[in-house]
Amino acid sequence: MLNQNGIKHYLKWSFCFLSEGLTKRRTVLLFIIGFLISCGVNFSKPLLVGSNHNFKTIQSALSSAKDGDTIFVYSGVYVENTILVNKAVKIIGINRPILSGDNKHEIMKIKSDNVLVRGFLFRDTGLNFIYDNAAIKLDSVKYCTIEENKFINNFFGIYLSRASNCIVINNELEAFQTKETYSGNGIHLWQCREMTIKNNKIKGHRDGIYFEFVKRSEIEGNSSQSNLRYGLHFMFSDSCRYYNNYFTKNGAGVAVMFTKNVDMSNNIFEYNWGGAAYGLLLKDISDSKILRNQFIKNTCAIYFEGCNRVTTLENNFLENGTAIRLMANSMDNLFTKNNFIGNSFDVNTNSTKSYNTFESNYWSEYKGYDLNKDGIGDIPFRPVKLFSFIIEQNRPALILMRSLFVDILNVAENIFPSLTPKTLMDSKPKMTKYL
Amino acid sequence: MITIDNLCKRFGSLEALKNVSAEIKKGSITYLVGPNASGKTTLIKSILGLVKPTSGTIILDGEILNGNFRYREKIGYMPQIASFPENLTVEEIVNMIKNFRESTKTYDEELIDKLILQKEFKKRLKNLSGGTRQKVNACIAFLFNPDILILDEPTAGLDPVSSSILKDKILSEHKNGKTIIFTSHILSELEELAEQVFFLLEGQIRFNGTKDKLINFTEKQNLERAIASIMIGG
Amino acid sequence: MNILFKIIRYQIHDISRSKWLLFYTLFFFLITYGLISFSNDQSKVILSLLNVALIIIPLVSIIFGTVYLYNNKDYIVLILSQPIKRKILYLGLYLGLVIPLAFSFVIGTLIPLIILGKNIPVQIMLILFLFAAGLFQTSIFVSISFLIATWNENKILGLGLSIFTWLLFSVLYDGLLLLMINIFQNYPLEKALIGFSVFNPVDLARILVILKLDVAALMGYTGAVFQKFFNTNFGIVVSFLFLIGWTVIPLMIGKRKFSKKDF
Numbered sequence: 001m002l003n004q005n006g007i008k009h010y011l012k013w014s015f016c017f018l019s020e021g022l023t024k025r026r027t028v029l030l031f032i033i034g035f036l037i038s039c040g041v042n043f044s045k046p047l048l049v050g051s052n053h054n055f056k057t058i059q060s061a062l063s064s065a066k067d068g069d070t071i072f073v074y075s076g077v078y079v080e081n082t083i084l085v086n087k088a089v090k091i092i093g094i095n096r097p098i099l100s101g102d103n104k105h106e107i108m109k110i111k112s113d114n115v116l117v118r119g120f121l122f123r124d125t126g127l128n129f130i131y132d133n134a135a136i137k138l139d140s141v142k143y144c145t146i147e148e149n150k151f152i153n154n155f156f157g158i159y160l161s162r163a164s165n166c167i168v169i170n171n172e173l174e175a176f177q178t179k180e181t182y183s184g185n186g187i188h189l190w191q192c193r194e195m196t197i198k199n200n201k202i203k204g205h206r207d208g209i210y211f212e213f214v215k216r217s218e219i220e221g222n223s224s225q226s227n228l229r230y231g232l233h234f235m236f237s238d239s240c241r242y243y244n245n246y247f248t249k250n251g252a253g254v255a256v257m258f259t260k261n262v263d264m265s266n267n268i269f270e271y272n273w274g275g276a277a278y279g280l281l282l283k284d285i286s287d288s289k290i291l292r293n294q295f296i297k298n299t300c301a302i303y304f305e306g307c308n309r310v311t312t313l314e315n316n317f318l319e320n321g322t323a324i325r326l327m328a329n330s331m332d333n334l335f336t337k338n339n340f341i342g343n344s345f346d347v348n349t350n351s352t353k354s355y356n357t358f359e360s361n362y363w364s365e366y367k368g369y370d371l372n373k374d375g376i377g378d379i380p381f382r383p384v385k386l387f388s389f390i391i392e393q394n395r396p397a398l399i400l401m402r403s404l405f406v407d408i409l410n411v412a413e414n415i416f417p418s419l420t421p422k423t424l425m426d427s428k429p430k431m432t433k434y435l
Numbered sequence: 436m437i438t439i440d441n442l443c444k445r446f447g448s449l450e451a452l453k454n455v456s457a458e459i460k461k462g463s464i465t466y467l468v469g470p471n472a473s474g475k476t477t478l479i480k481s482i483l484g485l486v487k488p489t490s491g492t493i494i495l496d497g498e499i500l501n502g503n504f505r506y507r508e509k510i511g512y513m514p515q516i517a518s519f520p521e522n523l524t525v526e527e528i529v530n531m532i533k534n535f536r537e538s539t540k541t542y543d544e545e546l547i548d549k550l551i552l553q554k555e556f557k558k559r560l561k562n563l564s565g566g567t568r569q570k571v572n573a574c575i576a577f578l579f580n581p582d583i584l585i586l587d588e589p590t591a592g593l594d595p596v597s598s599s600i601l602k603d604k605i606l607s608e609h610k611n612g613k614t615i616i617f618t619s620h621i622l623s624e625l626e627e628l629a630e631q632v633f634f635l636l637e638g639q640i641r642f643n644g645t646k647d648k649l650i651n652f653t654e655k656q657n658l659e660r661a662i663a664s665i666m667i668g669g
Numbered sequence: 670m671n672i673l674f675k676i677i678r679y680q681i682h683d684i685s686r687s688k689w690l691l692f693y694t695l696f697f698f699l700i701t702y703g704l705i706s707f708s709n710d711q712s713k714v715i716l717s718l719l720n721v722a723l724i725i726i727p728l729v730s731i732i733f734g735t736v737y738l739y740n741n742k743d744y745i746v747l748i749l750s751q752p753i754k755r756k757i758l759y760l761g762l763y764l765g766l767v768i769p770l771a772f773s774f775v776i777g778t779l780i781p782l783i784i785l786g787k788n789i790p791v792q793i794m795l796i797l798f799l800f801a802a803g804l805f806q807t808s809i810f811v812s813i814s815f816l817i818a819t820w821n822e823n824k825i826l827g828l829g830l831s832i833f834t835w836l837l838f839s840v841l842y843d844g845l846l847l848l849m850i851n852i853f854q855n856y857p858l859e860k861a862l863i864g865f866s867v868f869n870p871v872d873l874a875r876i877l878v879i880l881k882l883d884v885a886a887l888m889g890y891t892g893a894v895f896q897k898f899f900n901t902n903f904g905i906v907v908s909f910l911f912l913i914g915w916t917v918i919p920l921m922i923g924k925r926k927f928s929k930k931d932f
Contacts, residue, residue, distance in 0.1 A: 275893045395891045396858045397850050399866060402879055404724050405843035483750050485932040504754050512750035518743025520683035531679045535672060535751045
């Protein structure tokens with residue numbers, strides 16, 4: 001009986017390794033060893049928690065556990081005080097047991113390395129602004145894994161500080177606060193190294209994913225939507241990558257600030273509408289890459305402030321209010337091979353000078369011609385319209401949007417450019433869009 | 436009976452009517468005569484309420500005209516220039532006016548028959564000649580059997596046959612006891628109709644009396660010469 | 670009242686036979702059809718239609734209204750010699766012109782929307798606002814044109830005034846606003862701008878519709894202030910009252926002038 005369970009759970013465990021991308025051979029080897037372990041030589045028996053089992057609470061199982069033990073928690077609702085995990089154990093929920101914070105306290109605190117938590121539903125931490133109540137809090141740990149859990153109605157979801165080499169994977173988090181100040185972050189990382197945040201779904205938190213002072217980490221394949229503030233909030237986190245993520249309908253989109261060497265690729269940023277909403281807000285970013293992302297229907301697709309040497313390559317900007325808002329303190333940025341299609345304004349800037357390069361983009365607004373049929377328009381394209389320039393300096397002028405007067409102004413400026421930055425132009429506009 | 440008392444009308448600096456007073460008896464035919472811009476049309480339009488007098492009053496059958504409109508049921512008016520919505524047919528125009536004057540239930544369609552207007556009934560107004568439009572205009576004026584007929588240059592633009600048909604109609608209506616006021620500058624054509632003559636010059640009535648009196652007064656043998664002599668005499 | 674309906678009926682009858690109205694309908698039909706065929710984003714179609722509605726409708730309404738009244742002067746004299754109240758005739762002429770013009774716009778725009786619109790998710794509110802904008806532009810500018818034509822006997826002067834009025838509301842007013850925004854750029858102008866915009870029926874209709882679209886989000890703080898006014902029931906009611914005012918006040922002044930006028 002025990003062994004059978006052991007085998008069953010072992011199988012699950014090893015599949016997890018599979019998905020971690022270990023080579024097949026190593027997995028098979030591990031599998032065999034694990035099989036032997038779970039069949040015969042029980043170094044340690046799993047501890048079982050449940051109403052019909054030895055342990056009624058997880059905490060009591062933990063106090064009996066040794067490093068390396070596995071604790072199986074059977075389905076049921078567990079309302080305990082904050083569960084303190086200070087041993088390297090695997091805590092695995094069977095049929096998704098519910099761990100509740102009873103709207104009062106944190107649910108689980110992990111203080112040991114090599115802990116795995118899987119298969120639970122964490123709920124109702126309650127608000128606490130002093131302790132930043134989180135469903136799971138990991139402090140100063142290494143090699144921990146949080147996977148396949150659900151989080152409902154928590155203040156903070158997964159809170160990692162001073163951690164390294166941890167994996168947060170396949171979790172789903174949802175919160176229901178409506179005010180930013182009463183809401184915590186979904187996956188919160190502070191002062192971490194080499195972390196992987198992968199395939200999580202986060203909804204309704206303050207910031208979906210929060211990164212502060214995190215280095216060399218990856219954010220991959222997550223979906224972060226309808227969060228009250230940012231889908232991803234990313235600061236002082238050099239040399240990180242985020243890719244294949246989906247950010248939609250967040251209060252203010254995604255913010256990436258005060259960072260070098262960020263690689264942002266293959267993400268989708270869409271429907272971030274609102275007075276202060278951005279698809280992607282970049283502040284003091286340098287030497288970074290924005291590659292093959294989709295920006296769809298955002299108030300402002302990318303906002304550049306104090307950014308240097310950022311390459312924006314092969315992105316799609318579709319039907320945004322403003323595709324690119326480029327502040328004067330941004331220099332030496334390169335925009336190339338992007339598609340700009342159906343945006344109300346393609347590029348806005350607040351300066352008559354621009355030291356950035358736009359080259360070989362496709363602009364749906366481009367009205368030029370290509371006589372020599374080389375696929376490149378023969379006259380340069382100026383993406384900054386006079387009106388967008390005016391509103392940049394004078395927001396209330398937006399009330400004149402789509403007025404006939406404004407159309408006339410734009411046409412006049414187009415013929416005799418005088419106010420819009422002369423250097424800001426695409427001298428090789430592409431005639432057809434990039435596929 | 437129409438009583439005009441001290442009627443004045445100014446158009447800006449132009450005095451179109453200066454203290455005009457006159458009386459038009461029921462059943463009379465009054466001939467308004469005078470050179471162009473003498474105030475004939477202004478006087479007619481004042482009676483119709485189209486022109487608002489600067490001062491003075493007009494009393495029509497005991498009713499002071501003061502922006503009221505019902506009294507116009509008693510009037511048939513034939514303006515100098517007839518204009519209608521261009522895309523309507525003659526029939527529609529006739530029906531339209533009938534609709535507007537719904538208090539009258541019996542129509543006098545004699546003139547329509549005599550002028551053979553039925554054959555134009557399906558045509559749109561924009562396809563009609565000036566003469567035919569004038570016929571439509573005349574027919575509408577007589578259609579409602581009104582007590583008072585005001586005809587501004589009624590024969591202008593009509594061919595001689597139609598013109599004489601119209602003249603006969605005016606006479607026969609006079610016999611029926613209608614009050615008739617007309618203007619014309621073609622003196623010979625309608626002078627025989629006139630009973631009473633108002634001669635207007637520069638907005639004033641210079642002569643007001645019967646045709647015979649006018650002829651006697653000027654010692655000329657006919658109305659035309661009589662009027663000419665007043666005009667010269669000033 | 671009875672007479673009023675009769676006048677309206679004959680006016681509609683007359684105008685609806687003019688080739689000109691057919692062109693007007695066809696124009697909207699082709700524009701809408703073309704826009705929908707070339708774009709699959711409905712909010713873009715609505716925005717373009719709005720542009721058309723706010724430029725073409727006022728221009729056509731004011732010019733056609735002025736010319737119409739001048740050209741029908743003799744006819745008006747004929748009607749006025751009938752036992753009909755002047756006020757009734759004026760209202761009859763007005764409604765007799767506004768109704769076919771409005772109908773033209775609605776039919777010309779609606780048919781392509783129905784034929785082709787099934788491919789795009791229809792935002793009913795937006796379309797209703799667009800139609801409301803178009804209808805108000807028609808009623809307002811015919812009303813103004815009647816006032817101009819009643820006030821001035823001189824055809825050329827009247828027509829010139831009409832075109833100038835159109836230019837004033839469509840272009841010059843916005844130019845002056847921009848100038849003001851520039852001069853007072855250090856002051857919070859949003860509320861003042863709301864105040865100014867209600868005095869231009871074209872701006873008012875434009876702002877109502879663009880705020881219905883997501884465009885408002887573009888405006889940041891400014892947008893939020895405008896939203897707060899124009900997208901609340903109070904603001905919408907106030908805006909509509911102003912639009913009604915823009916229709917009724919020139920109409921009433923015109924009616925009064927018409928009643929006192931010499932023909």
